[in-house]
Amino acid sequence: MDNFKILIPDLINAFIETFQMLGISLTCAAVFGIPLGLFIYTTDRGLFFENRIINSISGFTVNIIRSVPFVILLVLLLPFTQIAIGTTIGPLAASVPLSVAAVAFYARLVEASLREIDHGVIEASHSMGASPFQIIRYVLLAESMPGLIRGLTVTAISLVGYSAMAGIVGGGGVGDLAIRFGYYRYETNVMITTVVALILLVQGVQSAGDYAAKKRDHT
Numbered sequence: 001m002d003n004f005k006i007l008i009p010d011l012i013n014a015f016i017e018t019f020q021m022l023g024i025s026l027t028c029a030a031v032f033g034i035p036l037g038l039f040i041y042t043t044d045r046g047l048f049f050e051n052r053i054i055n056s057i058s059g060f061t062v063n064i065i066r067s068v069p070f071v072i073l074l075v076l077l078l079p080f081t082q083i084a085i086g087t088t089i090g091p092l093a094a095s096v097p098l099s100v101a102a103v104a105f106y107a108r109l110v111e112a113s114l115r116e117i118d119h120g121v122i123e124a125s126h127s128m129g130a131s132p133f134q135i136i137r138y139v140l141l142a143e144s145m146p147g148l149i150r151g152l153t154v155t156a157i158s159l160v161g162y163s164a165m166a167g168i169v170g171g172g173g174v175g176d177l178a179i180r181f182g183y184y185r186y187e188t189n190v191m192i193t194t195v196v197a198l199i200l201l202v203q204g205v206q207s208a209g210d211y212a213a214k215k216r217d218h219t
Contacts, residue, residue, distance in 0.1 A: 010177060011193065017091040018173040021163045022156065024095040029102035029155050034148065036062070036103060037110025038136060047122075048132040065104035070162050073097050074169050094171030098162055106155045113147030114140055146217040153209025157202050164198070174198060 040062070042048060043055040068076070074097045078088050081096040117140060125135050141148075167175025178194045181187040 010181070011190070014172070014174050014177040014194075015197065017176075018160075018163050020091045021095050021098055021166065021171070021173055022159050024092075025098035025102045025159050025163075026152070026156055028099035029106040029159075030152060032103045033106030033155075034110050034141075036107040037114065038140065040107065041111045041114040041140075042132070042136070046119075048126070048135070062104045062107055065100060066108065070097070070101055071165055073101055074166065074171075078169070089170040089172075091166075091172045094163070094166035094169075094173070098159060098166065101162060102155055102159055105158060106151060109151030109154060110144075110148060113144040113151055116147060117143045146213040149209060149213040149216060153206060153213070156205050156209070160198060160202055160205070 036058070039049075040055060040058050043051045043058070045052065065073070074094075077097040077100060081088050081093050084096060085093050087093050121139060121143065122135060125139050130138070163171070163173050164175030164178070167173055167177070167179050170176065174194050174197070178191055181190040
């Protein structure tokens with residue numbers, strides 16, 4: 001029990017690092033994932049920016065990133081992380097591969113949400129003289145907003161698991177703490193505490209995402 005009390009500051013710092021990684025990568029997912037998903041969708045066949053070559057290249061690139069297991073992606077991006085951040089250790093460095101994975105993952109969810117929109121609504125807006133960018137803003141994004149929020153929620157939950165893996169390569173956070181103390185030092189109480197805290201975090205994210213999606217759902 002006394003050892004556990006000594007580890008409380010480490011636990012707090014680990015969760016601060018985890019939140020830092022989640023915050024950076026989730027922000028990148030929203031900022032870059034939505035435009036990328038829109039780009040893949042609008043360059044598909046029958047839409048106003050149709051370009052099969054560009055659509056195939058962008059879709060193929062996203063699929064490559066998504067097909068690589070995150071632990072391997074961490075290692076593959078170490079040279080790029082070193083150039084971009086100046087280090088490969090710590091939560092900020094771990095945020096680089098996390099952000100890359102999050103953008104690719106969320107872009108596909110954005111595309112899937114956009115494909116659920118009735119194509120007749122898009123055609124009706126176009127026939128009324130709306131420009132492509134007006135259709136994107138007032139039709140595509142507005143109609144798909146509940147799906148976009150749910151997709152971002154799924155991405156956030158996936159990133160919780162990814163951030164725990166980041167501890168393997170010195171990314172810090174809960175994963176690093178669980179490995180150093182819960183695994184190598186056989187501190188079972190630390191492992192149990194981190195698991196319970198992560199479960200509560202995931203439940204909180206899911207509840208907040210469901211509530212936000214219902215608020216934006218007009219059906």
